Amino acid sequence: MSPLLDVNDLRMTFRGGVRAVDGVSFSVRQGETLGLVGESGCGKSTTGRMIVRLLEPSGGQVTFDGRDITHVSRRRLLPLRGDLQMVFQDPFTSLNPRRTAAQIISGPRRLLDRDGTIALLERVGLGAEHADRYPHEFSGGQAQRIGIARALASRPKLVICDEPVSALDVSIQAQIVNLLRKLQEEEGLAYVFIAHDLSVVAHMCDRVAVMYLGRIVEIGDRKTVYADPAHPYTRALVSAVPLPDPDLEQDRERIVLLGDPPNPASPPAGCTFNPRCAKAQNICRQEAPVLRLVRGRQAACHFPD
Amino acid sequence: MATTPSTRSGRSPGRIAFDRLKRDPAALFGASIVAVFVAVALGAPLLTALSGWDVQTFDKSAIDRSLGGVPYGDLGGIGAEHWLGVEPGTGRDVFARIVYGARVSLLISVAATAVTVVAGTVIGLVAGYVGGRTDTILCRVMDLVMSFPSLIFMLALLSVAPDANRVLLLIAIMSMFSWPYVGRIVRGQALSLKHQEFVDAARVGGGRAAHILFKEMLPNITGPILVYTTLAIPANIGTEAALSFLGVGVRPPTPSWGQMLDDSLKWYQVVPSYFIVPSVCLFLTVLAFTLLGDALRDALDPRGTNA
Ligand SMILES: Nc1ncnc2c1ncn2[C@@H]1O[C@H](COP(=O)(O)OP(=O)(O)OP(=O)(O)O)[C@@H](O)[C@H]1O
Ligand SMILES: [Mg+2]
Numbered sequence: 142m143s144p145l146l147d148v149n150d151l152r153m154t155f156r157g158g159v160r161a162v163d164g165v166s167f168s169v170r171q172g173e174t175l176g177l178v179g180e181s182g183c184g185k186s187t188t189g190r191m192i193v194r195l196l197e198p199s200g201g202q203v204t205f206d207g208r209d210i211t212h213v214s215r216r217r218l219l220p221l222r223g224d225l226q227m228v229f230q231d232p233f234t235s236l237n238p239r240r241t242a243a244q245i246i247s248g249p250r251r252l253l254d255r256d257g258t259i260a261l262l263e264r265v266g267l268g269a270e271h272a273d274r275y276p277h278e279f280s281g282g283q284a285q286r287i288g289i290a291r292a293l294a295s296r297p298k299l300v301i302c303d304e305p306v307s308a309l310d311v312s313i314q315a316q317i318v319n320l321l322r323k324l325q326e327e328e329g330l331a332y333v334f335i336a337h338d339l340s341v342v343a344h345m346c347d348r349v350a351v352m353y354l355g356r357i358v359e360i361g362d363r364k365t366v367y368a369d370p371a372h373p374y375t376r377a378l379v380s381a382v383p384l385p386d387p388d389l390e391q392d393r394e395r396i397v398l399l400g401d402p403p404n405p406a407s408p409p410a411g412c413t414f415n416p417r418c419a420k421a422q423n424i425c426r427q428e429a430p431v432l433r434l435v436r437g438r439q440a441a442c443h444f445p446d
Numbered sequence: 447m448a449t450t451p452s453t454r455s456g457r458s459p460g461r462i463a464f465d466r467l468k469r470d471p472a473a474l475f476g477a478s479i480v481a482v483f484v485a486v487a488l489g490a491p492l493l494t495a496l497s498g499w500d501v502q503t504f505d506k507s508a509i510d511r512s513l514g515g516v517p518y519g520d521l522g523g524i525g526a527e528h529w530l531g532v533e534p535g536t537g538r539d540v541f542a543r544i545v546y547g548a549r550v551s552l553l554i555s556v557a558a559t560a561v562t563v564v565a566g567t568v569i570g571l572v573a574g575y576v577g578g579r580t581d582t583i584l585c586r587v588m589d590l591v592m593s594f595p596s597l598i599f600m601l602a603l604l605s606v607a608p609d610a611n612r613v614l615l616l617i618a619i620m621s622m623f624s625w626p627y628v629g630r631i632v633r634g635q636a637l638s639l640k641h642q643e644f645v646d647a648a649r650v651g652g653g654r655a656a657h658i659l660f661k662e663m664l665p666n667i668t669g670p671i672l673v674y675t676t677l678a679i680p681a682n683i684g685t686e687a688a689l690s691f692l693g694v695g696v697r698p699p700t701p702s703w704g705q706m707l708d709d710s711l712k713w714y715q716v717v718p719s720y721f722i723v724p725s726v727c728l729f730l731t732v733l734a735f736t737l738l739g740d741a742l743r744d745a746l747d748p749r750g751t752n753a
Binding site: 190193195222225227234237248275277291 | 647
């Protein structure tokens with residue numbers, strides 16, 4: 142079966158030469174969740190926004206449901222709009238302060254009638270009493286539930302979740318993640334779940350892709366990647382995931398990354414991770430590694446662990 | 447905000463501003479004078495029927511022809527018969543002329559403001575949202591129009607324009623020079639709004655450009671537009687008065703406050719009341735609209751304390 146979403150060598154170069162996304166490829170099957178993880182500024186949002194065509198890719202292809210949607214016009218994209226939705230990071234700036242919850246959920250194309258709106262509100266854990274309220278009357282968690290309801294109103298097949306919980310209190314985060322999982326089971330949704338660390342996606346994803354400076358450095362099944370990371374960057378991210386057992390948490394070694402990610406406008410030569418890598422050799426400073434199969438997953442490293 | 451859910455749910459941000467406005471004395475004062483002004487303008491025929499004198503009737507018995515038309519009595523003939531006196535030289539009723547002048551003043555200033563605001567809003571929204579070359583061109587045009595010394599150009603245009611419909615002509619020429627001021631404000635707001643995620647969300651939801659401009663962005667700019675509108679109306683009342691004063695506004699016999707002021711200058715030593723009445727009307731109206739506009743700006747300020 143062909144995948145629901147196929148992203149091939151996607152690129153985005155912003156004005157000023159910032160290569161925010163520099164040749165990203167992955168695919169997502171129906172009903173599956175792909176975690177897209179990386180530090181701030183590595184190009185996760187840019188990738189997500191290109192998939193839903195909020196940004197025009199500078200290169201590569203996006204194939205959705207067997208159709209190349211990389212450069213289709215707004216009109217031709219319209220029938221697919223409902224299948225391809227997005228949940229945004231900031232629950233407040235993503236809701237129009239001048240529209241009621243019901244108007245927001247029903248969307249520009251007025252997809253739902255009153256009953257449909259209320260039914261959807263209930264499915265995301267809100268109720269009819271919330272329908273006519275304005276965003277400023279909601280808490281962050283409630284606002285994000287409305288953002289999720291809006292994405293679901295058109296019964297999509299794929300939802301890009303761009304850090305949907307990172308603006309929320311930790312106590313609320315789990316509720317929203319659980320809601321997303323419940324909805325996934327009910328609807329058979331596929332997610333691209335963007336996060337800046339591996340802990341949020343740990344219980345959510347089937348597969349995980351780790352991004353660094355506009356490229357995927359490791360991609361594979363969640364279990365494989367978490368249990369035995371191959372790329373030193375992934376190893377550092379995995380070591381930062383808190384363990385449930387406090388004794389284990391005490392004893393384990395945390396890998397702290399040195400320095401900041403380099404400026405994407407002038408990436409270092411060779412492997413872009415080399416200035417921060419403890420194992421960097423000469424070849425790492427000269428030749429960029431490509432993704433290749435390493436113990437059951439793909440990793441881009443000259444000296445995988 | 448999130449921690450104190452309001453007891454009355456569904457209170458829109460506009461509603462909150464309105465509730466604040468109701469508690470501002472300056473706003474209430476401004477609003478009541480504006481209400482009187484509007485009522486007078488709309489009810490002009492009724493009021494002149496009550497006073498018994500219409501705009502065009504010459505009351506020869508109220509002026510002293512041997513003195514060149516100076517009204518009989520003190521204060522320019524103010525009394526039970528002519529509530530605000532009579533026009534020196536002709537004997538026309540000043541109350542009727544003020545009341546009908548309010549009508550002309552309101553019509554021209556509101557219509558010119560409406561044209562200005564609608565044109566400026568649409569152009570500003572398009573410039574800000576579309577961006578790129580469209581934005582550059584529209585901004586240049588706005589700069590160009592704003593760089594004209596508008597009063598002189600209005601005078602020139604009005605002097606050479608054919609005399610077909612003076613009121614329409616005034617509305618067109620006054621709005622021609624003022625739309626870029628709204629356009630600038632709206633463009634700036636649109637520019638910052640279009641990067642908000644709710645606009646992206648509307649695009650992902652399949653919203654057309656018209657939906658995004660008028661349903662998503664415009665409702666978030668109504669505050670500044672409303673403030674501009676309430677401040678533009680008094681400015682336009684002033685401009686209309688100035689143009690009529692300078693003799694290029696509405697033509698007699700249509701009454702106008704500016705025209706009355708112009709006329710009164712010939713008489714101000716003998717009949718000061720004829721000068722004072724239209725001045726006070728003009729002053730009060732402009733003051734009232736300005737107070738209201740300022741109060742509105744404060745009420746709409748999200749940083750306001752008394753929510
Ligand atoms: N519209 C834009 N114009 C120019 N540069 C941009 C634009 N949007 C993003 N960038 C740059 O592209 C790079 C990637 O940005 P992106 O928002 O995709 O990162 P991210 O991984 O989502 O980070 P975060 O975790 O902070 O959301 C950054 O260096 C950013 O400064
Ligand atoms: Mg982001």
